[in-house]
Amino acid sequence: MQAIEALFPAHNYTLLSLIVLLPLLGAAVNGVFGKRLGKEAVSLLALSVMFIAFALAVVTFFALGHAQEGEQAARFYWKGWEWFHLTRADGSTSTLDVAFSVDALSGTMALIVTGVGFLIHLYSVSYMAEDPGFHRFLTYLNLFIFSMLVLILGDSLPVLFVGWEGVGLCSYLLIGFWFEDEKNAAAGKKAFVTNRIGDFGLLVAMGLLLYYTGGLDWSTIDSGAKNLLTPVQVWPLGSHVPAASLLPQGMENWVNMPRYVSAATLVGLALFLGCAGKSAQLPLYVWLPDAMAGPTPVSALIHAATMVTAGVYLLCRLSFVMVLSPAAMAVVAFTGALTALFAASIAFAQHDIKKVLAYSTVSQLGYMFLGVGVGAFSAGFFHVITHAFFKACMFLGAGSVIHAMHARIHDTDASQDMRNMGGLRKYMPYTFWTFTAAWAAIVGLPLTSGFFSKDEILLKAYTSFIKIPSAALADGTGGSMDVFSWPSWLGTALYAMGLITALMTAFYMTRLYIGTFFGEFKGWKIVKNWQEPAHAHGHDDHGHGHAHHEPGVPLEGPTPHESPWQMWVPLAVLGFLAAFAGFLNAAPLHITPFDSWLEPVFEKASASVQLIEGAEHFELPFLGLAFLSFAGGTGVAYYIYVLQKGKPAQAFVEAMPGFHALVFDKWRVDEIYEEYVIGAVDSLAEFFAWADKWIVDFLLARVTSFLVSTSGTALRFIQTGRVQTYAAVMVLGLGGVGWYFVTPRAEAKLESNDESGVYSLTAPQGLGYSYRWDLNNDGKWDDKEKFGDRTQQSLNLAAKENRTIRLEVKNAFGRSAVRSFNFARPAPDRSGATSRLEGDPGQARRAPEMRQLQKPQEMK
């Protein structure tokens, strides 16, 4: 430990660069040379970079633990280089570095990402072994881990954003991994586009944070966070609402009344929009269920364990910003609870094993946001970790089952349909037992990891709330904006939603568990020593159509097989963790090393979180309620699906077919989005297409080209191709130029100074020019009507005097031109004089205005 501290001091912890760059190295080598290297080399490289990264993350974790002894917040920092700097209007600059840092929060997250990531890499090597895109798959996985590590370890929002976009890209690439199928490519696009909406929010939050706190790295945001309590006028957008004057007087005032929120609320809501996109919360959750089109390890790694929790991570990371706005926190908590409830309800009616797991993931993410929203940051983050264990285990278990189903069923939907499974307990013992552990965790069997993490969130949902930031009250700014304070019913509502969700989760997860592993196997008729017809077989969907059997004839097949060790070892590890990781933070047993480990990170935020009075009295009753929800959910599911063989469920579906169809169709949210959101975008696109067609293409392009071609047709008559014609035109042109030069022009530059009354004229020089003037305006030319070479004249005028003078210019050919100029000196300007006295006298003197008083007129 001492050696590590000496080698890698906290302020220059170069080990971070290694952790981040190793997966990138794997991705680069496998991406470029993967096809030539062969499967063994590709797997070796991908696995070893992951393992080393994991080992280094473990070292970092323990080094952090060592440095954090005595509850001192430890943070290791490594700066790569200066990225760019921004200069603001007031001249101050903010520098942005490509820098990474690790503290208790990001260290734990990095441990999960590299650890679970390594296990899933190992699993993938076997799961994807038959796939022609094997090296591409591992490249993307490595690239994903790299992006995820940049996201977690980045020391500023822009660096985090690079990782944020990177994981989005990898998610897109991996969802559409089998892009030959239109459906998969569409799912990838959907995920990408939905995430873009969230990213917009994150960008807005970045801009606001930069503006208010003066920087984007964590420490600058931290030190400038108090500026976020500034009130910001959000309404009306201009000085008044445009059409408000049409309304009656009282209403107009009400509409035009300026409304303020604190900058922290804006930042919090924008951040939450970003997190809702990435972490699949209402209303942006729609992409995650479709994302299951990707290979199953991807669902486990990206869409259950790591990437989708990035939103929770970001809110935890910026917890000290979030707690400044009770309103934004309430939105986070409420959206989280609502998402949990909503997604759980959809999971009831799904038959696709991966779909159920996907909605369960959305639901569990809702729990995490609920926890973060009520200020229970470490509880929410603990659920991230336990969820990473049990949900990754479930997805990988589902993958193992699908792998077994692929022995005879090659259609994606059929191989993932629970109605084709059943009884797999006997054939796949490892998968069964590990899945059992994960199931126990998610339904909340006491003493498993899910029990502790969920219970903690639910307890905090009821007992804690966010205070109005004391600074806002202290300096009086609170008076000018509506400071939101948490209503007392909110905690109860959140708790109720959470508890109902827990009940529902226990039910549908048990339904999935029983449907897959108990009862009779329904996939095909099992025949001993069955021989496979000669054909290649792959996993998930490869578009094989040949395995479809004749309808009516029962499909025959071999005994379903257990997966190879590369697949069940990760399952075993994750299953173990799912069962026992709860003891890291078992609040009811007062074993909370995890809480105290993260305490320094959330210290600042926790100051704003308050518990209701007598919070400790709720601990035991809530434990009881949590146990009841577990027992109730699983008990009902056991009754319906084991004792009654699913008859009550059948009866329910028959009694309410419309309702069942609605839930089965996921409340038709996709259809609503299709109709209204996508429809609106489509109309906008149609409008722009129209504008493109008729304004750009027609008016700007066609009409212009018509004008050009018409004038071209006209001018083509002149273009004879004969050199004499051109020469004749040239001669004409030269004649014109010559004529211009032999015509004299009587022009003069005037300078007038109303102040002193001195006016002067300067006539331009010309070849062979001679001049005569008539300054006194007596109709006779001065100097006895003779032409001279005097080009400049000046005259003095008294106030209010008017004078017209004339100039005649003659050139060498004896041709002449006459022009007259009129001067008028205005009366002395009194008001101007006073203002000059007040102003800078030098300035007034330096401004002899140049102006022509009268339009020159030709006199010939």
Add this chain to the structure above:
Amino acid sequence: MSSLGYFVEQYVLLAGALFTLGCVGFLVRRNVLVQLMSIELMLNAVNLMLVAFNRQHTADLNGQVFAFFIIAVAAAEVAVGLAIVLAFYRLKSSVQSDEADQLRH
């Protein structure tokens, strides 16, 4: 200057006549060789002007130097011009300039 028996006007008139002759010749004749000769006439009219006016500024020889330059450039131009005429003749078996109207298209 007239005291020296030298009248610049006469030279100007002569040069103007020569230039007009060349100009009209270039415009109305269709034989490329004649056109080349017309160009030479115009150039020489300019040369004459330069030299004639230079006589009025005895200390300055710019005009005459310029005339030499023009002679040299004209020689080069005739060489190029004749080469073009030759190429043109090979192409069309003619030296009529209105046959050379392909630039129109």
